[in-house]
Amino acid sequence: MNIAKPNSYRSGPDERGHFGIFGGRFVAETLMPLILDLEKAYTEAKADPAFQAEMDGYLKNYVGRPSPLYFAERLTEHLGGAKIYLKREELNHTGSHKVNNVLGQIMLARRMGKKRIIAETGAGQHGVATATLCARFGLECIVYMGAVDVERQQPNVIRMEMLGATVMPVQSGTRTLKDAMNEALRDWVTNVHNTFYCIGTVAGPHPYPMLVRDFQSIIGNETKAQMQEIEGRLPDSLVACIGGGSNAMGLFHPFLDDPSVEIFGVEAAGHGLTQLHAASIAGGRPGVLHGNRTYLLMDADGQIQDAHSISAGLDYPGIGPEHSWLHEIGRVNYLSATDDEALAAFQLLSKLEGIIPALEPAHAIAKVMELAPKLPKDHLMVVNLSGRGDKDVPQVGDILKGKSK
Amino acid sequence: MTTRIDTRFAELKKQGRSAFVTFLMAGDPDPATSLEIIKALPKAGADVIEIGMPFTDPMADGPSIQAAGLRALKAGMTLKKTLELVRGFRKDDNATPIVLMGYYNPIYIYGVDKFLVDAKSAGVDGLIIVDLPPEEDEELCLPAMKAGLNFIRLATPTTDDKRLPAVLANTSGFVYYVSITGITGAAAADSSAVSEAVARIKRHTKLPVCVGFGIRTPETARSIASHANGAVVGTALVDALKSSLDAEGRATAKTVNAVAELTASLAQGVRGAQQAAE
Numbered sequence: 092m093n094i095a096k097p098n099s100y101r102s103g104p105d106e107r108g109h110f111g112i113f114g115g116r117f118v119a120e121t122l123m124p125l126i127l128d129l130e131k132a133y134t135e136a137k138a139d140p141a142f143q144a145e146m147d148g149y150l151k152n153y154v155g156r157p158s159p160l161y162f163a164e165r166l167t168e169h170l171g172g173a174k175i176y177l178k179r180e181e182l183n184h185t186g187s188h189k190v191n192n193v194l195g196q197i198m199l200a201r202r203m204g205k206k207r208i209i210a211e212t213g214a215g216q217h218g219v220a221t222a223t224l225c226a227r228f229g230l231e232c233i234v235y236m237g238a239v240d241v242e243r244q245q246p247n248v249i250r251m252e253m254l255g256a257t258v259m260p261v262q263s264g265t266r267t268l269k270d271a272m273n274e275a276l277r278d279w280v281t282n283v284h285n286t287f288y289c290i291g292t293v294a295g296p297h298p299y300p301m302l303v304r305d306f307q308s309i310i311g312n313e314t315k316a317q318m319q320e321i322e323g324r325l326p327d328s329l330v331a332c333i334g335g336g337s338n339a340m341g342l343f344h345p346f347l348d349d350p351s352v353e354i355f356g357v358e359a360a361g362h363g364l365t366q367l368h369a370a371s372i373a374g375g376r377p378g379v380l381h382g383n384r385t386y387l388l389m390d391a392d393g394q395i396q397d398a399h400s401i402s403a404g405l406d407y408p409g410i411g412p413e414h415s416w417l418h419e420i421g422r423v424n425y426l427s428a429t430d431d432e433a434l435a436a437f438q439l440l441s442k443l444e445g446i447i448p449a450l451e452p453a454h455a456i457a458k459v460m461e462l463a464p465k466l467p468k469d470h471l472m473v474v475n476l477s478g479r480g481d482k483d484v485p486q487v488g489d490i491l492k493g494k495s496k
Numbered sequence: 497m498t499t500r501i502d503t504r505f506a507e508l509k510k511q512g513r514s515a516f517v518t519f520l521m522a523g524d525p526d527p528a529t530s531l532e533i534i535k536a537l538p539k540a541g542a543d544v545i546e547i548g549m550p551f552t553d554p555m556a557d558g559p560s561i562q563a564a565g566l567r568a569l570k571a572g573m574t575l576k577k578t579l580e581l582v583r584g585f586r587k588d589d590n591a592t593p594i595v596l597m598g599y600y601n602p603i604y605i606y607g608v609d610k611f612l613v614d615a616k617s618a619g620v621d622g623l624i625i626v627d628l629p630p631e632e633d634e635e636l637c638l639p640a641m642k643a644g645l646n647f648i649r650l651a652t653p654t655t656d657d658k659r660l661p662a663v664l665a666n667t668s669g670f671v672y673y674v675s676i677t678g679i680t681g682a683a684a685a686d687s688s689a690v691s692e693a694v695a696r697i698k699r700h701t702k703l704p705v706c707v708g709f710g711i712r713t714p715e716t717a718r719s720i721a722s723h724a725n726g727a728v729v730g731t732a733l734v735d736a737l738k739s740s741l742d743a744e745g746r747a748t749a750k751t752v753n754a755v756a757e758l759t760a761s762l763a764q765g766v767r768g769a770q771q772a773a774e
Contacts, residue, residue: 393602
């Protein structure tokens, strides 16, 4: 693709919320005033040292940051190539990277005086993080979740309810994350005067992709400092899984202007790229949905197609707009891993390192299994272990039982 | 340039009455029945016809209109066939304004320039695209104006006086006031709040103001029409259509009449109202 390289890959979006042709604010008029208010509130918060100081306090003492950068010695030995480090986001309070962003957005909601928080969730990790911080700050919390996901992610549904949130099963469409997002937008349009929509990924109308990325960039910033301390230099490559792409954007963003660092995003190839999958970049094209222009899975008439992934958190027909831009401009390489590859990686990491990953980062591990053996032993590779697998244990257990029969 | 919409509102103004604007989904429950229904609307009293362009993910619509879109898609409806539907209607009616309403993605994928040429030649007069606020005017609004189509903007209770001029700047044909914050088919609009809002919008524009969302009965239609230049009814008509279908969701002998009868009774409600003073 012949697109001029920018001076910096980190300066986006522009003032209208665009990353190249991607991003923007494609929402109903009812929401526009609130989106403009949110942008203003975020700009003010960023300039307020008290906001950052308060966030830092909660990140340290409530979330448990910094998360470790762990040298996966047995995985490295097993694969016989690159030196593999795991960024341990699964050790955060609530069990995934999602809490970094939710903390930021809940602090913004409090600044804006909003008492009612809504969220959408696929695997439930974003829902659990939102329910947790709403409990902590005494805010009403409603989480929209596709009925299919409610079924396959029961442990997280129970957690959200224990935390005092109301989980709303969504029966429309494919009854997964896409439909949960539609319902959350409908709720927001209806209750816009008192409601803050806490979006779980780097997608949606501007300023969400930007502010979620900023709140998640702590992952990459810590990684940079930790790698410097452990190895005295930058990593050579980064790998992260992508649904909407928030854990990936958080790891990647601080490294985008370091040309020596190769970056890989891993989409969910489901049953395979020629069948049902959730790989928007590999199998989609630019379109407009959920407030932004980005790569989407759709048919020839622009109707959105069903996505499929074994991982409820990756089961979405789109991707964050900044990823679409990084793909077109060639800064990040987007790969994909199938359900079966992710399952194999899930088992390998569990057995070799004593770490049960969520099915989402198992997709990233699957590509590490492919990439690492071909690389020299002094190659430093960081994988974002974005969430832990507790929520997936019943589902994976059932699948493995079925396979052994 | 004068469009069918401008002409129609000028005529209604002369007659001293408000417009009755109907909304139905293109291709619901199937393309052939849909054309028959659309053709029956002017005789039943529709002054302006809005036709929904089906979309899988209609974020601002309630369950009724979402289901109508999915019925249409299942019956094979596409954007191209929606334009054919309009072309079919135009064979017998060259006066009733047709406004296409929907979401941007199918148009973006069709190709904006090609869509505008094809829509104009099919006999479309205006567009309402729910997810294109003024901040995204360059996408479709400005090219549509250039192509001679009206771009009708939604104004809502959250659109304050500061924002109204931006919303109205590139609006033509009429202004569509969404009387509630919420999705289509939700709670009924409060008549006095609507009257106040219409008056507020009219301080900023000479365009006709039509009001929609939450109008289901001839009484509400009459009351809204007395405060505005038009009343828009969608969900109630879509529900009437749906209740005429068989168990598999297919059209029956009653389908066209079910919509036409409700249209006629709502139109009577609107015609019973005096148009709001300018």
